[in-house]
Amino acid sequence: MNEAGRLEAYDEHETDGEKDYEERQHEEKEYEEKEHDGQEPYDGPGEGKDDKTADDGPGGPGDGTPPTTPSPDPDRPPLIPLPRASVEDGGRPLPTPADLGDPAPRPAPLVLEHRVLKALLGAWALAACSPEETAAVEEHLGDCGACADEALRLREAVGLLHQPESLDLDPALRTRVLEGCLERRPPRIPVPGWAAPYDAETARLDALLQDFGDAEWHAPVRLKWFEADKETSRRTTVAGVIAHLLMVDGLVGIGLGLDDPMGDVTADRPTPAARTEAYWRTSHFPPTRSVRAPWREQSHDLVRTVSFTGGTAGRLAISYGDFELPLHDAMLDRAFECWVHAEDIAEAVDYPYTPPSPHHLHDMIDLAARMLPTALAVRRRTGLASPGPGRHLVPAGSPGRSLRLEIEGLGGGEWLIPLDSPAALGSADFEVAHVALDGAEFGRLAAGHVSPTEAAAGQVGDREAIRDVLFAAASLSRM
Known part of the structure; x- marks a missing residue:
């Protein structure tokens, strides 16, 4: 295309743009006039009710007068909406969920009887109530002092259930409980101080045994000791260890005039090892959980008997076959053996076991x-x-x-x-x-x-x- 052709095309484009601009101006003019006269506005040429009306009257494109801008009607909304005002600015109340069309309005609070609320305190302490029940209980606690005290005790009890410490009892707990009881009401027949370690250690071992099943009673245990500067051991079971304690404690019982658990079978076998081997051979082999009852009864008889003596029999000689010990030392010796073999049993069943209380341990070391x-x-x-x-x-x-x-x-x-x-x-x-x-x-x-x-x-x-x-x-x- 030459230069003359380009200029001609440019002029035609400019002319078409001016015509389009004039047509848009004419349409806007007609829209404003019809808005002013109360007529329906139209969306474009040919869509109004009467196209001819737009050119009539003053200010129309045909009378040669300059166009005038009509003043807005104060009773009609503006063409361009103003910014929306906040609800708080107008002082009007906030809309409710029903006004907004909320399909799930907040439920009404529960109204429960006192006995029902009291029954829910345990679940509330464990955080197991529903939100509605929790709200009802907490509202009730503000009005009922008795339930508030009960809820506080339950919450403290729940706190004890989440302690990270071991749940095993303190080995000194029994001693402290007994001392507290005896301070308030002294016994008519007190246990001598030198027999207290045996009483405590047999009770601890008995507490360990009470929940054992058949599998635990037959768990293998290896007894260890030194002989001629060499380590020696003997294999048995948990029931066999209790039988061993029964036989050796029986030596103390014989010295106190109690019945020998073996009768006349071991009359010529006074040593602890000989008595134990004889029992293992003559009794039901291997020993079963039934051995616990006679051992426990014998330990109670020993404590009861030395208590009735009033502590005066402490120097009574107890024969172990190869040597003798006074009764007060023999009771300490039996307490020491009970602790040692209780540790053997606890190790066999993979259960923790603590040493004796400091006071009793000191007496054993002494x-x-x-x-x-x-x-x-x-x-x-x-x-x-x-x-x-x-x-x-x-x-x-x-x-x-x-x-x-x-x-x-x-x-x-x-x-x-x-x-x-x-x-x-x-x-x-x-x-x-x-x-x-x-x-x-x-x-x-x-x-x-x-x-x-x-x-x-x-x-x-x-x-x-x-x-x-x-x-x-x-x-x-x-x-």
Whole structure:
């Protein structure tokens, strides 16, 4: 296309644009005039009721007068809507859910009787009520003091159900409960202090056994002890361990004049191991849960009998076959064995078991510490312990070489163990060694459950004396 053609096309385009603009202006003019005259507006050319009316009158395109803008009618809404006003600005009330067409209006509050609300307090404390019930209960608690107190107690009880601690009872709980009861009403026949550890440990073991099924009663248990400086063990079951305790506790019963649970079968077998082996051979093998009843009855009889003596029989000699112990020490010995074998049972069924209360544990450790000089002398006579520095036998009641045994933790203390003679006195002036152990660890050492070479937590001084005392402690163990 040449230059002349482009100019001609441009002029035609400009002309068409001007015509379109004039037609739009004419249509807007007609729309405003009809709005002013109260006629229906039209959407475009040819759609009005009378197209000719738009050109008549002043201001029309045919009379040559300039167009005039009609004034708006105050009674009609503006062509361009104004911004909407807020409800709060007009002071009118807010619309309700019904005005807005809400299909789910809020339900009316529940109206329940007092007995129903009181019955819901437990579910409310556990957060198990529906929202409507919760609202009704909480509204009621503001008006009823009795229900409010009950709800507070229930909420505190629910808090105890979510404690992260173990639910096992404190081993000292029984002692504290008994002490509290006895402070308010002393017993007519009190249990001697030296029999209290046995009473407590048999009760703890009995509580462990009460929920055992047949599988637990036949769970394998390995009894351990030291013999001639060697670890020894014997395989049995939970029921077999209770039978062992029944037989050895029977030695104390025989000394008190009670019936022997074995009758005449073991009259010539006075040692604990011999009595136990005889029972295992002659009784129903393996022993079953039925052994719990006679063991429990015998333990009650022992506590009852020593209580009736008023504590005066504490020095009565109890024979163990190879040695004797006064009754008050024999009861401590039986309490110690009960704790040790209860731990064996708990380990077999994978259940936690705690040491005795500190006061009772201290008494058990004291018994073992008092037995150490005799055990050390026996080992020295059999060549299992060193003969010492070649000194002459220390006279009875005189101080001699000593080892300080320090037991740490609850139930602990310090003991000076004479090394040269059971009749000698422990003396800090002649201290040659110092050993420190945990209380429960020392108990397991004396039970033969821990090796003497691994038991000591701290050692200072004569290494030979320390070794002799630790192995003497392990030699106190027996089946």
